[in-house]
Amino acid sequence: MRQTQFLQMFLVVSLAWLGAFLADAEDAYRYFTWTVTYGTISPLGVPQQGILINGQFPGPPIEAVTNDNMVIDVINKLDEPLLLTWNGIQQRKNSWQDGVLGTQCPIPPGTNWTYKFQLKDQIGTFMYFPSTALHRAAGGFGALNIAQRSVIPIPYPTPFGEFTLLVGDWYKSNHTALRQSLDAGNPLPLPDGLLINGRPNGFTFTGQRGQTYKFRVTNVGIATSINFRIQGHNLTLIEIEGSHTLQEEYESLDVHVGQSVTVLVKLNGSPKDYFVACSSRFTKPIFNVTALLRYDGSNIPASLPLPIAPTYQIHWSMKQARTCRLNLTANAARPNPQGSYHYNTIQVVRTLVLANTATKIDGKLRYAVNGISYVDPDTPLKLADYFNIPGVFTLNTIKDTPPSGPATPGTSVVGTTLHDFVEIVLQNTENAIQSWHLDGYSFYAVGYGSGSWTPDMRKRYNMADAIYRHTVQVYPLSWSAILVSLDNKGMWNLRSAILSKRYLGQQLYVRVWNNEKSLLTEYDIPPDALLCGKAKKTS
Numbered sequence: 001m002r003q004t005q006f007l008q009m010f011l012v013v014s015l016a017w018l019g020a021f022l023a024d025a026e027d028a029y030r031y032f033t034w035t036v037t038y039g040t041i042s043p044l045g046v047p048q049q050g051i052l053i054n055g056q057f058p059g060p061p062i063e064a065v066t067n068d069n070m071v072i073d074v075i076n077k078l079d080e081p082l083l084l085t086w087n088g089i090q091q092r093k094n095s096w097q098d099g100v101l102g103t104q105c106p107i108p109p110g111t112n113w114t115y116k117f118q119l120k121d122q123i124g125t126f127m128y129f130p131s132t133a134l135h136r137a138a139g140g141f142g143a144l145n146i147a148q149r150s151v152i153p154i155p156y157p158t159p160f161g162e163f164t165l166l167v168g169d170w171y172k173s174n175h176t177a178l179r180q181s182l183d184a185g186n187p188l189p190l191p192d193g194l195l196i197n198g199r200p201n202g203f204t205f206t207g208q209r210g211q212t213y214k215f216r217v218t219n220v221g222i223a224t225s226i227n228f229r230i231q232g233h234n235l236t237l238i239e240i241e242g243s244h245t246l247q248e249e250y251e252s253l254d255v256h257v258g259q260s261v262t263v264l265v266k267l268n269g270s271p272k273d274y275f276v277a278c279s280s281r282f283t284k285p286i287f288n289v290t291a292l293l294r295y296d297g298s299n300i301p302a303s304l305p306l307p308i309a310p311t312y313q314i315h316w317s318m319k320q321a322r323t324c325r326l327n328l329t330a331n332a333a334r335p336n337p338q339g340s341y342h343y344n345t346i347q348v349v350r351t352l353v354l355a356n357t358a359t360k361i362d363g364k365l366r367y368a369v370n371g372i373s374y375v376d377p378d379t380p381l382k383l384a385d386y387f388n389i390p391g392v393f394t395l396n397t398i399k400d401t402p403p404s405g406p407a408t409p410g411t412s413v414v415g416t417t418l419h420d421f422v423e424i425v426l427q428n429t430e431n432a433i434q435s436w437h438l439d440g441y442s443f444y445a446v447g448y449g450s451g452s453w454t455p456d457m458r459k460r461y462n463m464a465d466a467i468y469r470h471t472v473q474v475y476p477l478s479w480s481a482i483l484v485s486l487d488n489k490g491m492w493n494l495r496s497a498i499l500s501k502r503y504l505g506q507q508l509y510v511r512v513w514n515n516e517k518s519l520l521t522e523y524d525i526p527p528d529a530l531l532c533g534k535a536k537k538t539s
């Protein structure tokens, strides 16, 4: 017994050090070298400084397969420290590679660092983006598409082809100008427009009449929810952020900041061009952007009007959100049905009610969660933990329910135990849409409601087939509830996906912990981990 354990341990350690992370031998490795630079781009007709990866805006798309091992060498040629984060990639046992300031030191200008992680048991439409210093407002983001392994069936007929749409709001101001405005205590203005794949209009997707195509749609914006639709065609929803959904038909779909949906579209119209339209939600005025769906060989241009979109209606969106449900008999990345995890039978051990507020600290606009407006310490939390460096953070300074009193700056870390099953209620006290993202996990988005959440609202939760996802919207003056099984040890960022709010403090970390040090629950620090802050002196 002891010997087996020792052998197991030995094997694990050797493998871990050989590959720097665990991987099955058959899983492919994909190597990338990405040079990140500034470059002039003019997506809205005005030249401005953008952030390019290998000269591209948006950055290069990653087309991968479940369980692929990613080796991505990022060369930072910006004049500011840089990190890239992999939105929705769970980084199992591996928050070391998550690419946020709570887990990693940023890559200094003029240097490079190589991310190594596995796309373990994940499938679907994801994205990556720079997580530091408002860089994302200037670019550096791109698609991260994960296809199924050849041995795993998908619960829909194989599409003839697929298209990726990165849709987002855009500002003509560069990221340093936007940052200066936020640092001065001003909110961001409305964006100047919307882009699809970096273009204000006219991006063209060409398909064959009679065939069905997969459209992968991600909201890569920094502030604005969008509605997506295609003239003359319905959308069959198949996947949301890694979960296969009931295949319902929609005329249009709302996609909030940081979220992804995948739909099938059958090209069964008459041969011509059709508008692919995206409009802003909950803004006045409404912004529109179009792309074209061209039937191959057609030369009949698309004709106005654009297909109609919902305007301000919040309830329309909330109702639609409730219709998106898991297909319990479909598999996801693994062959077992998604419904085999009966979250309705698991005891919630802790409820966190997290209220976001807009506030002023020292006369300047800040955003807070339960009265604490997050400030990044110089030392990543994960390194403080690893090297036992005191004075970086204190667990649970943030309360489990919203306290009264003014907000203060702080470094919020919620301490939890590995395998806790937790209910998190996101209470939005602002009259603005929110979008919340949790790194390292998917969670069940079980409820949406108006007004203030009370325990009574649990009766309204979807305890059967709620979507298992990584980003949830919270409507103005409303709440959303999620359930999450904290089975991934590490330090995980819970943040507003709305960039200015995150930048001004609407985020925190969840430390998922047990005292047993084992490579079976968490990988060791990468040998080449960058060290900074107080971690630098220790080593």
Ligand SMILES: *[C@@H]1O[C@H](CO)[C@@H](O)[C@H](O)[C@H]1NC(C)=O
Pocket: 048, 049, 173, 174, 176, 177
């Ligand atoms: C960013 O925008 C500001 C304000 O318009 C401008 O002064 C500055 O030169 C711009 N920076 C770059 C590098 O383009």
Ligand SMILES: *[C@@H]1O[C@H](CO)[C@@H](O)[C@H](O)[C@H]1NC(C)=O
Pocket: 033, 073, 075, 112, 113
């Ligand atoms: C990245 O940096 C390492 C040294 O830290 C160096 O050996 C390697 O060649 C660099 N890679 C690239 C692509 O610049």
Ligand SMILES: *[C@@H]1O[C@H](CO)[C@@H](O)[C@H](O)[C@H]1NC(C)=O
Pocket: 154, 155, 156, 245, 246, 247, 248, 327, 328, 329, 330, 331
């Ligand atoms: C759910 O998935 C099953 C199994 O793959 C599939 O046969 C069925 O059509 C799906 N149902 C819906 C409503 O999407």
Ligand SMILES: *[C@@H]1O[C@H](CO)[C@@H](O)[C@H](O)[C@H]1NC(C)=O
Pocket: 232, 233, 234, 249, 250, 251
């Ligand atoms: C789209 O679906 C709706 C019902 O949800 C239906 O009324 C409409 O005819 C469909 N449109 C097309 C183009 O198939």
Ligand SMILES: *[C@@H]1O[C@H](CO)[C@@H](O)[C@H](O)[C@H]1NC(C)=O
Pocket: 279, 285, 286, 287, 288, 306, 307, 308, 309
């Ligand atoms: C965008 O489209 C909607 C309807 O689709 C329309 O009401 C609105 O005026 C358009 N906005 C602009 C700025 O053209």
